[in-house]
Amino acid sequence: MAEAISFMEPRADVLARRSTIVADLSDLLAPECLIHEARELVPFETDAFVSYRRVPLAVALPRTTAEVAAVMKYCHRYGIPIVPRGAGTSLSGGAIPQEDAVVLGLSKMNRILDIDYANRTATVQAGVTNLNVSESVSADGFFYAPDPSSQLACTIGGNIGMNSGGAHCLKYGVTTNNLLGVKLVLTDGTIIDLGGKALDSAGYDLLGLVCGSEGQLGIVTEATVRLIAKPEGARPVLFGFDTSEEAGACVADVIAAGIIPVAIEFMDKPAIEICEAFAKAGYPLDVGALLIVEVEGSEAEMDDMLASIVEIARSHSVKTVRECQSATEAALIWKGRKSAFGATGRIADYICMDGTVPLSQLSYVLKKTAEIVHGYGLRVANVFHAGDGNMHPLILFNANDPEDAAKAEAAGNDILRLCVDAGGCLTGEHGVGIEKRDLMRHQYAKVDLDQMMAVRAAFDPGWILNPSKVFPLDGRDAA
Amino acid sequence: MAEAISFMEPRADVLARRSTIVADLSDLLAPECLIHEARELVPFETDAFVSYRRVPLAVALPRTTAEVAAVMKYCHRYGIPIVPRGAGTSLSGGAIPQEDAVVLGLSKMNRILDIDYANRTATVQAGVTNLNVSESVSADGFFYAPDPSSQLACTIGGNIGMNSGGAHCLKYGVTTNNLLGVKLVLTDGTIIDLGGKALDSAGYDLLGLVCGSEGQLGIVTEATVRLIAKPEGARPVLFGFDTSEEAGACVADVIAAGIIPVAIEFMDKPAIEICEAFAKAGYPLDVGALLIVEVEGSEAEMDDMLASIVEIARSHSVKTVRECQSATEAALIWKGRKSAFGATGRIADYICMDGTVPLSQLSYVLKKTAEIVHGYGLRVANVFHAGDGNMHPLILFNANDPEDAAKAEAAGNDILRLCVDAGGCLTGEHGVGIEKRDLMRHQYAKVDLDQMMAVRAAFDPGWILNPSKVFPLDGRDAA
Numbered sequence: 001m002a003e004a005i006s007f008m009e010p011r012a013d014v015l016a017r018r019s020t021i022v023a024d025l026s027d028l029l030a031p032e033c034l035i036h037e038a039r040e041l042v043p044f045e046t047d048a049f050v051s052y053r054r055v056p057l058a059v060a061l062p063r064t065t066a067e068v069a070a071v072m073k074y075c076h077r078y079g080i081p082i083v084p085r086g087a088g089t090s091l092s093g094g095a096i097p098q099e100d101a102v103v104l105g106l107s108k109m110n111r112i113l114d115i116d117y118a119n120r121t122a123t124v125q126a127g128v129t130n131l132n133v134s135e136s137v138s139a140d141g142f143f144y145a146p147d148p149s150s151q152l153a154c155t156i157g158g159n160i161g162m163n164s165g166g167a168h169c170l171k172y173g174v175t176t177n178n179l180l181g182v183k184l185v186l187t188d189g190t191i192i193d194l195g196g197k198a199l200d201s202a203g204y205d206l207l208g209l210v211c212g213s214e215g216q217l218g219i220v221t222e223a224t225v226r227l228i229a230k231p232e233g234a235r236p237v238l239f240g241f242d243t244s245e246e247a248g249a250c251v252a253d254v255i256a257a258g259i260i261p262v263a264i265e266f267m268d269k270p271a272i273e274i275c276e277a278f279a280k281a282g283y284p285l286d287v288g289a290l291l292i293v294e295v296e297g298s299e300a301e302m303d304d305m306l307a308s309i310v311e312i313a314r315s316h317s318v319k320t321v322r323e324c325q326s327a328t329e330a331a332l333i334w335k336g337r338k339s340a341f342g343a344t345g346r347i348a349d350y351i352c353m354d355g356t357v358p359l360s361q362l363s364y365v366l367k368k369t370a371e372i373v374h375g376y377g378l379r380v381a382n383v384f385h386a387g388d389g390n391m392h393p394l395i396l397f398n399a400n401d402p403e404d405a406a407k408a409e410a411a412g413n414d415i416l417r418l419c420v421d422a423g424g425c426l427t428g429e430h431g432v433g434i435e436k437r438d439l440m441r442h443q444y445a446k447v448d449l450d451q452m453m454a455v456r457a458a459f460d461p462g463w464i465l466n467p468s469k470v471f472p473l474d475g476r477d478a479a
Numbered sequence: 480m481a482e483a484i485s486f487m488e489p490r491a492d493v494l495a496r497r498s499t500i501v502a503d504l505s506d507l508l509a510p511e512c513l514i515h516e517a518r519e520l521v522p523f524e525t526d527a528f529v530s531y532r533r534v535p536l537a538v539a540l541p542r543t544t545a546e547v548a549a550v551m552k553y554c555h556r557y558g559i560p561i562v563p564r565g566a567g568t569s570l571s572g573g574a575i576p577q578e579d580a581v582v583l584g585l586s587k588m589n590r591i592l593d594i595d596y597a598n599r600t601a602t603v604q605a606g607v608t609n610l611n612v613s614e615s616v617s618a619d620g621f622f623y624a625p626d627p628s629s630q631l632a633c634t635i636g637g638n639i640g641m642n643s644g645g646a647h648c649l650k651y652g653v654t655t656n657n658l659l660g661v662k663l664v665l666t667d668g669t670i671i672d673l674g675g676k677a678l679d680s681a682g683y684d685l686l687g688l689v690c691g692s693e694g695q696l697g698i699v700t701e702a703t704v705r706l707i708a709k710p711e712g713a714r715p716v717l718f719g720f721d722t723s724e725e726a727g728a729c730v731a732d733v734i735a736a737g738i739i740p741v742a743i744e745f746m747d748k749p750a751i752e753i754c755e756a757f758a759k760a761g762y763p764l765d766v767g768a769l770l771i772v773e774v775e776g777s778e779a780e781m782d783d784m785l786a787s788i789v790e791i792a793r794s795h796s797v798k799t800v801r802e803c804q805s806a807t808e809a810a811l812i813w814k815g816r817k818s819a820f821g822a823t824g825r826i827a828d829y830i831c832m833d834g835t836v837p838l839s840q841l842s843y844v845l846k847k848t849a850e851i852v853h854g855y856g857l858r859v860a861n862v863f864h865a866g867d868g869n870m871h872p873l874i875l876f877n878a879n880d881p882e883d884a885a886k887a888e889a890a891g892n893d894i895l896r897l898c899v900d901a902g903g904c905l906t907g908e909h910g911v912g913i914e915k916r917d918l919m920r921h922q923y924a925k926v927d928l929d930q931m932m933a934v935r936a937a938f939d940p941g942w943i944l945n946p947s948k949v950f951p952l953d954g955r956d957a958a
Contacts, residue, residue, distance in 0.1 A: 118731060118837075118838060118839035119837045177652075194927075196902060196903075197902055198837050202904055202922055203911060203923065203928075203949060204691065204696075205642070205655065205687050205688055206688075208687030208688060209687065209688045211684065213683050227737075230737075255598075256599065258708020298783050301776065301780045304777050304779075357677055425681055428677075432681045440682060443681055444682065451938070454937035455937045455938075459934075
């Protein structure tokens, strides 16, 4: 791989004290909760943004908030970097460690603590998987709305760190819109509770600030999330168009008309072919772009909303409109969409950008994205949350060819700059991580970044929490 | 009035320089944008929390963001406190000035800058009234969702400062859920842009942090808000119960069932009588408590949702169910509700608490609230956003009797403690302001408040922005 992204120099003093640090940590954690053998550390060297790898100094897997606090208090005292980790599914490198860091993994904190239907809330430990929350309440007719494609593996703690989204967030919002409270361990080991089961809290919205802060303000050990009642019915409908531009314009018009389906997912021709070959979802192969629009509610309500959407689609020369006829067919349609990344990974290496743009810019950005990637001699597949303007171009390349990899990274950066220049932003749901750290200057002025870093310093003045992420490595002195 | 809430001592050095400060400000602002004559300052001495009054040093009414920045840069340099002000409708004293402060009023910044239906956004100056936003897009079938009872007067800037809500926020969320971006002037006059028209932004959610920060982190001069399409139809329905406990339990069961109407408003017997006498809304007078439940959507959808709600209401021995028969009747029903505070003000002085509780605690808290107020020998009327658990007990008293006033304040404090102890919080939508400042210790531990103040210090290290509010006056050294 091209090493286009520079890493912080590991601190020699910390590396030199490795055996002492491991011994000290072993006083705080049971043997099965501390990993320090070189061979056993390897699985923690990267995350789903596999382009970069660093083997950490040690991995702590505490079982309780008190153990998390003890580890943090210790690391804080000795200035040892901490890299928090949920399931390691970050697509932006948010969980990639550094050699002088203790990885603080939440995987052993995986209990559901409280289901409260009267208040429509669930309180869970940070290591509970996203899907597990929904499954725990499914039989009673409820679900947890944010649904990243990695929901089988990814954790609520990781979702909070990245403010994760998913296909169904068009109607229900992303993590921050479904989060009511957290237990947060501050950098010095102090434990605070933010938010709760009630509507709002007096004072500053530190809960909202922590959501999406990529583990830099503290470590979330428990979360209270909103439960939503399952709709009476739900129906995904396929809309095929000749071109991506027409499909994009259709999405913009649907949203501009004030219609909010549960989901509007977009696939271009390469994405349709990749997903259909993998999942046999029954996608039409004779179209240039496909929208999966999901409506929900009563039969009458779904019919009403669909009629309005079909009318708009017709004005954009829709070629195919296909309602699914059964629950099995609906599940297949979603399986195809949700396996897009995995299916792509079978045919090529890829990186996935997640720039987000105002909907009025969707067609323009799709067209320019293709030009950019083809200009580097690479291929691109687009499969994304169109209703939110949250693009996911998958740039295909050969990871064994460093030149190809460098081209892919360069194309990705060009696309993100394009999104920002079109009035959008670098990330809709994957976070900044390491991947987009150096592009933050393209989206933000120095005063903006300085203000964010000043806020960070109010939580972590020693800059020990996930230190390589979010902000460019140089220019941090201002904070 | 009893002066139970202590104010900061005005700084003698600032008061001594009054004439110099006025002269300096007059270099920055046109004559009609600077008020400094004693007589003309009086209208700015308080806000809708009229219990306390302080005449400010001067009032600046800038017309542009650049003028706001110039005033702030000047005040920052000389350490002069700034108290931001929208329309002065704060119910928690958020806009009450102090003698050594420059009031920074946004009333002259009242232009709508951009209506963008393609992206469903409106960008407005901070002094635009809440209702004006909705009215500007109404003919095209859109509206801005948060609807405080003061929406005719209150400004978007003030709404952002207090994270204001309203009756229709049960479905659509409060200000923070409908805010996409702001232009913010920092304490030293630096101008930054947070958020924008696209879904999300990379980095920390400073936008969410600023929303509800009561003017302490910077001054918002422009805001981009979400526009929502008007529903096909909307129908308020009256549900009358014998007791408040039954009505409260019905609300809890509706929400627990996962049903989300647009609004569930609650009125107890005193509130019904007060509002009916004023608005002739046609409320039933033979019930002990009334719910106004608004459903919206297509006729079929409204029928469906209503049927489910009626079934739940029957299980709580509902006495009266009355659907309104016309748009006129619907408007009257809402007029009655929205004029509740004004109507109450005609028969007595009152203070209104806005503690918020988990819905499962609604009946209990209503019962205890009555016990508390009656224990002080006072009367209470309850009219509030029940679906959100956002209570609004109006404590009636005689403001000309200092003893009565002190009792009302004491009862209010007892009620807010009750809300916190029931798992709720001090404020759902009115903010902390001066009113609940000293109760913050009841909701938060010292470490929680210290962390908020550390964040505050990252924006305003000199503590010049709205300094008397939100945090108890003592114990600020930690920040």
